[in-house]
Amino acid sequence: MTAPFLLIILYVYGQGSSMTSVPMETLELCEQAAVQAKKLEGALSNIKTQCVRGEV
Structure with missing residues:
Protein backbone atom coordinates (compact mmCIF):
# COMPACT_ATOMS: atom_id res chain seq x y z
CA MET A 1 0.00 0.00 0.00
CA THR A 2 1.27 3.45 -0.91
CA ALA A 3 0.55 6.62 1.05
CA PRO A 4 -2.37 8.75 -0.18
CA PHE A 5 -0.06 11.79 -0.59
CA ALA A 37 10.25 22.60 5.04
CA LYS A 38 10.20 26.00 3.30
CA LYS A 39 11.19 27.63 6.61
CA LEU A 40 14.58 25.88 6.27
CA GLU A 41 15.35 27.88 3.12
CA GLY A 42 18.38 30.12 3.50
CA ALA A 43 20.34 32.78 1.66
CA LEU A 44 22.47 30.19 -0.15
CA SER A 45 19.79 27.59 -0.85
CA ASN A 46 16.30 27.24 -2.32
CA ILE A 47 13.73 24.69 -1.27
CA LYS A 48 10.82 23.77 -3.51
CA THR A 49 7.97 21.63 -2.20
CA GLN A 50 4.98 19.94 -3.78
CA CYS A 51 2.24 17.67 -2.47
CA VAL A 52 1.16 15.01 -4.93
CA ARG A 53 -1.42 12.26 -4.74
CA GLY A 54 0.10 8.83 -4.32
CA GLU A 55 -1.45 5.55 -5.35
CA VAL A 56 -3.92 3.84 -3.03
Whole structure:
Protein backbone atom coordinates (compact mmCIF):
# COMPACT_ATOMS: atom_id res chain seq x y z
CA MET A 1 0.00 0.00 0.00
CA THR A 2 1.27 3.45 -0.91
CA ALA A 3 0.55 6.62 1.05
CA PRO A 4 -2.37 8.75 -0.18
CA PHE A 5 -0.06 11.79 -0.59
CA LEU A 6 3.66 12.39 -1.01
CA LEU A 7 5.54 15.52 -0.05
CA ILE A 8 8.26 16.09 -2.65
CA ILE A 9 11.11 18.29 -1.44
CA LEU A 10 13.75 19.64 -3.83
CA TYR A 11 16.74 21.26 -2.13
CA VAL A 12 18.90 23.39 -4.46
CA TYR A 13 22.24 24.77 -3.30
CA GLY A 14 25.03 26.23 -5.45
CA GLN A 15 25.69 23.81 -8.30
CA GLY A 16 24.08 20.83 -6.55
CA SER A 17 20.66 19.61 -5.58
CA SER A 18 18.93 16.76 -3.78
CA MET A 19 15.38 15.50 -3.68
CA THR A 20 13.34 13.39 -1.30
CA SER A 21 9.75 12.28 -0.94
CA VAL A 22 7.91 11.76 2.33
CA PRO A 23 4.66 9.78 2.61
CA MET A 24 1.78 11.73 4.17
CA GLU A 25 -1.61 10.54 5.39
CA THR A 26 -3.65 13.60 4.36
CA LEU A 27 -3.33 16.58 2.06
CA GLU A 28 -3.62 18.92 5.06
CA LEU A 29 -0.64 17.26 6.80
CA CYS A 30 1.33 17.39 3.56
CA GLU A 31 0.69 21.10 3.11
CA GLN A 32 1.65 21.83 6.73
CA ALA A 33 4.89 19.87 6.34
CA ALA A 34 5.64 21.74 3.10
CA VAL A 35 5.36 25.06 4.93
CA GLN A 36 7.72 23.81 7.64
CA ALA A 37 10.25 22.60 5.04
CA LYS A 38 10.20 26.00 3.30
CA LYS A 39 11.19 27.63 6.61
CA LEU A 40 14.58 25.88 6.27
CA GLU A 41 15.35 27.88 3.12
CA GLY A 42 18.38 30.12 3.50
CA ALA A 43 20.34 32.78 1.66
CA LEU A 44 22.47 30.19 -0.15
CA SER A 45 19.79 27.59 -0.85
CA ASN A 46 16.30 27.24 -2.32
CA ILE A 47 13.73 24.69 -1.27
CA LYS A 48 10.82 23.77 -3.51
CA THR A 49 7.97 21.63 -2.20
CA GLN A 50 4.98 19.94 -3.78
CA CYS A 51 2.24 17.67 -2.47
CA VAL A 52 1.16 15.01 -4.93
CA ARG A 53 -1.42 12.26 -4.74
CA GLY A 54 0.10 8.83 -4.32
CA GLU A 55 -1.45 5.55 -5.35
CA VAL A 56 -3.92 3.84 -3.03
